[in-house]
Amino acid sequence: MALEFSPETLKKFTATVARYPKKEAAMLPVLYLAQQEFGHLGPEAIQYVAKLMEQAPARVQGVVSFYTMYNTKPIGRHHIQVCRTLSCALRGAEQVTGFIKHKLGIECGQTTADGRFTLSEVECLASCGTAPMMQVNDDYFENLTEEKIGEILDGMK
Amino acid sequence: MEKLLLRNIGVPGSHTLATYQSRGGYASWRRVVESMKPEQLIEEVKASGLRGRGGAGFPTGMKWSFVPKDNPKPKYLVCNADESEPGTFKDRLLIEQDPHAIIEGTLIAAFAIQSHTAFIYIRGEMVFGTEQLERAAEEAYRAGLIGKNIFGSGYDLELIVHRGAGAYICGEETALLSSLEGGRGWPKVKPPFPATHGLFGCPTVVNNVETLAALAWIIERGAAAYAAMGTEKSKGTKLFSVSGHITKPGVYEVEMGYPFKKFLEEDCGGVANGKKLKGVIPGGGSMPVLKPEEIEKVNLDYESVAAAGSLLGSGGVIVMDESTCMVRAAANIARFYAHESCGQCSPCREGCHWMEKIFQRIEHGEGQKSDLDLILNISGNIMGNTICPFGDAAAMPAAAFIRKYRDEFEAHIADQRCTVRG
Numbered sequence: 028m029a030l031e032f033s034p035e036t037l038k039k040f041t042a043t044v045a046r047y048p049k050k051e052a053a054m055l056p057v058l059y060l061a062q063q064e065f066g067h068l069g070p071e072a073i074q075y076v077a078k079l080m081e082q083a084p085a086r087v088q089g090v091v092s093f094y095t096m097y098n099t100k101p102i103g104r105h106h107i108q109v110c111r112t113l114s115c116a117l118r119g120a121e122q123v124t125g126f127i128k129h130k131l132g133i134e135c136g137q138t139t140a141d142g143r144f145t146l147s148e149v150e151c152l153a154s155c156g157t158a159p160m161m162q163v164n165d166d167y168f169e170n171l172t173e174e175k176i177g178e179i180l181d182g183m184k
Numbered sequence: 185m186e187k188l189l190l191r192n193i194g195v196p197g198s199h200t201l202a203t204y205q206s207r208g209g210y211a212s213w214r215r216v217v218e219s220m221k222p223e224q225l226i227e228e229v230k231a232s233g234l235r236g237r238g239g240a241g242f243p244t245g246m247k248w249s250f251v252p253k254d255n256p257k258p259k260y261l262v263c264n265a266d267e268s269e270p271g272t273f274k275d276r277l278l279i280e281q282d283p284h285a286i287i288e289g290t291l292i293a294a295f296a297i298q299s300h301t302a303f304i305y306i307r308g309e310m311v312f313g314t315e316q317l318e319r320a321a322e323e324a325y326r327a328g329l330i331g332k333n334i335f336g337s338g339y340d341l342e343l344i345v346h347r348g349a350g351a352y353i354c355g356e357e358t359a360l361l362s363s364l365e366g367g368r369g370w371p372k373v374k375p376p377f378p379a380t381h382g383l384f385g386c387p388t389v390v391n392n393v394e395t396l397a398a399l400a401w402i403i404e405r406g407a408a409a410y411a412a413m414g415t416e417k418s419k420g421t422k423l424f425s426v427s428g429h430i431t432k433p434g435v436y437e438v439e440m441g442y443p444f445k446k447f448l449e450e451d452c453g454g455v456a457n458g459k460k461l462k463g464v465i466p467g468g469g470s471m472p473v474l475k476p477e478e479i480e481k482v483n484l485d486y487e488s489v490a491a492a493g494s495l496l497g498s499g500g501v502i503v504m505d506e507s508t509c510m511v512r513a514a515a516n517i518a519r520f521y522a523h524e525s526c527g528q529c530s531p532c533r534e535g536c537h538w539m540e541k542i543f544q545r546i547e548h549g550e551g552q553k554s555d556l557d558l559i560l561n562i563s564g565n566i567m568g569n570t571i572c573p574f575g576d577a578a579a580m581p582a583a584a585f586i587r588k589y590r591d592e593f594e595a596h597i598a599d600q601r602c603t604v605r606g
Contacts (some may be wrong), residue, residue: 033497043218048258048301049384054366055349086367093368093526095350096308104606113268113469114427115504150352150520151469152309153425155275156434165311166552 030071032079036064040079054080058097067098068181085117103138103145105183108162111148114155119171124148126173127154130180143183188401188410189394190420190437192282199316201323201532204284210329212403213288216295217252217335225296229399231407233419238264238355238392239468240573241418241486241498248389251297251378257386258301261294264360265306265393266315268352270469270520271500275393277435279306279313282397283320287343288398291330292403294341297389301342308348317345318415332516349358352524354440355525356572359526370528371572395425414440429505444482444489448503458503459593463588467497470519472584473504494584509604510592514585515543521578529570535562536578543582551597 032040039060044053058077060067065072068091077084093095107122109115117170124135129145131139138145154160161176168179187193197203204210219327230245234419236332251259263286267275278286286304296304300311304321306314321343324330331339347362353359356367361383369497382388410420418440424447426434431453439449444466448454449506455461463473466482470496474482482492489496504513518540525536539562542555570576595603 046342049365051366051386052364055347055363058349059347076335080366089368090366093351094308094348096347111516112520113465113513114271116429117502117504117508119512128413149309150523151268151272152275153267153272153307155271155273155502158427158433162309167312 030065032060032064032075032077036060046181050080054082054087055094058087058091059070062097067101068097103136103142105163105180106147107143107180108149108152110150110152110154110160110162112151112155114151115158115160117157120159123161123171123175123176126176127161128178131178144180147152155173185421185437185439186401187437189278189285189397189423190435191401192285193277194281194448198281199283199320201320201327203252204282208404209286209400210286210324210465212400212406213291213322213329214589216292216403217337217339218233218418220295222296223274225292225403226538228407229296229402232402232410233407233411233414233417234398234402234487235418236392237394237398237422237499238357239470239495241496244395246279247379247391248293248296250377250400251389252380253298259297259299260291260386260388261269261297261299261302262357262364262383262388262390263293263302263304263393264390264395265289265304265310265317266348266360267310267393268308268355269498269500271427271465271502272498273425273427274435274472274499276313278393278397278443280316282302283313283316284324284419285400287320287324288332289391289399290343291341292399292459293389293391293396295339295386299389300340301344303364304343304345305354305364306345306347308350321345322559326574332445343352343585345491349587351526352520353526353574355570356574358572360390361388370527371432371574374570381514399563415483415485415487417487418496421430422484422496422499424484424499426452426501426503427457428503429499430454430501431456435542438484440485441488442484444479444484447480447484449499455503455505457505461503462502462506462508462515463510465494465502465504465581467495468500469497469502469520469583471497472580473510473513473588475588483601495593506519507604510585510589510603511543511547511596512605514582515540516545517581517585518578520542521574522603525578529575531566531569532575532578535566535575538562539578546593546596546600549600549602550598551593551600553597555597556593557589559583559586 214552359369522540566579
């Protein structure tokens with residue numbers, strides 16, 4: 028069956044589009060809605076958004092691939108994103124990534140076999156004064172130590 | 185020094201409307217709507233000397249004055265909350281803890297250009313910040329501070345909090361507008377400038393969070409009070425985000441013209457663990473690094489930092505101690521730009537990756553003697569040859585690291601290994 032929004036999400040879609048001066052301006056928030064609903068933005072989701080937004084699928088694909096926060100493939104329930112840019116690197120970001128790799132037994136860009144975690148390295152998250160840091164899904168975790176990371180990850184089911 | 189921008193930070197409930205208003209919040213907004221003409225407001229901000237805090241330092245009142253008054257198209261005001269410059273985290277502090285100050289500034293700026301739709305474009309990763317701004321906007325709507333017929337004046341203004349989706353380039357104003365139009369965040373050629381051809385081809389002003397957060401204070405206390413602070417050309421106060429090898433990292437507000445060395449040693453507690461300073465980036469990852477001897481007489485204002493050969497930029501201060509490998513630091517910054525280049529202009533798209541590759545091979549002991557001049561050559565070919573300032577932002581730090589720490593780069597190449605970290 029082709030992908031489509033639930034009635035509730037469709038309502039959110041209509042309300043979102045209505046707020047903007049032009050429909051196309053709502054592209055980014057609509058893609059977030061689709062990602063939330065479908066888990067990731069695969070070809071079918073892109074087709075569906077293109078239809079809703081009255082845009083060519085290629086244009087939607089171009090937008091999706093431009094931004095780092097849209098996932099074109101399924102990811103784990105908890106997306107660990109370790110900041111690797113200079114301020115964090117000066118305060119041990121590499122050790123943070125190394126520790127997580129070892130603990131979870133995966134490399135960057137991989138997902139654990141149980142689908143619990145995906146590990147990524149990302150660029151500056153504007154949390155440089157509390158380095159090293161990581162973002163897991165929506166939340167920032169700052170001033171990381173190995174002990175702290177262990178507790179955080181163990182608490183995520 | 186009296187704090188302007190951080191005045192509400194640390195106050196319990198600072199993010200709520202009740203607390204913000206109990207501390208005088210939105211009084212300036214009321215005054216603007218009830219008793220000021222847009223031209224008067226623009227003149228007041230011009231007189232204050234306020235300059236854009238996103239990095240370029242362009243005079244804010246002048247930017248507003250470029251918006252044509254007789255253009256029949258809608259006008260848009262956009263608050264740039266897409267803070268992504270390496271080493272910069274000042275806007276996030278304001279967004280999370282003082283969202284009403286940003287909203288009030290956004291409303292005031294919108295009124296100055298007589299816009300009826302304003303946007304706050306916030307970085308996609310800042311989910312908590314988005315929630316704080318959305319909650320604050322909702323409160324302000326309910327209180328009649330935003331919406332139709334504000335304070336019974338007949339002036340209507342809508343505010344939309346819009347989340348980006350992860351792209352450093354969207355902090356550049358024309359890229360931000362492309363993104364807000366629902367497309368890839370691709371910068372546009374200037375001119376025409378956004379003031380005449382911005383969002384959907386309509387007159388648009390984009391102002392940084394910190395710039396907007398200063399407006400309520402300027403209206404409340406007057407342009408003269410603001411202009412009384414700072415130096416001749418750099419007025420008022422500025423936020424600095426301090427990170428890296430420093431004893432007390434964090435966000436600081438200082439009067440423009442404050443001595444840089446004193447700031448690092450006294451306000452920030454000096455280099456961490458009693459180590460010696462090796463280099464400091466004064467204005468975010470895009471700006472040339474300065475050596476300890478270069479900051480001796482530098483003050484924290486646009487002109488003084490520029491005279492020392494770097495730029496004040498976003499005020500993102502990254503401190504590096506004597507144990508730092510400068511090849512590694514340069515490679516890190518080069519990787520950032522290689523990752524974030526939007527891909528439109530070939531000098532930047534190709535050059536950033538090329539420079540990163542060379543820096544990495546030097547760090548890993550595979551550098552060649554000719555590599556250093558090659559990087560300088562690539563960097564020189566990027567400078568000034570791209571649509572937006574991103575190219576310069578990638579080229580400047582790369583060249584500065586090599587020019588200032590050339591011995592260290594040469595040692596890496598001669599010994600075929602990292603000579604700092606062993």
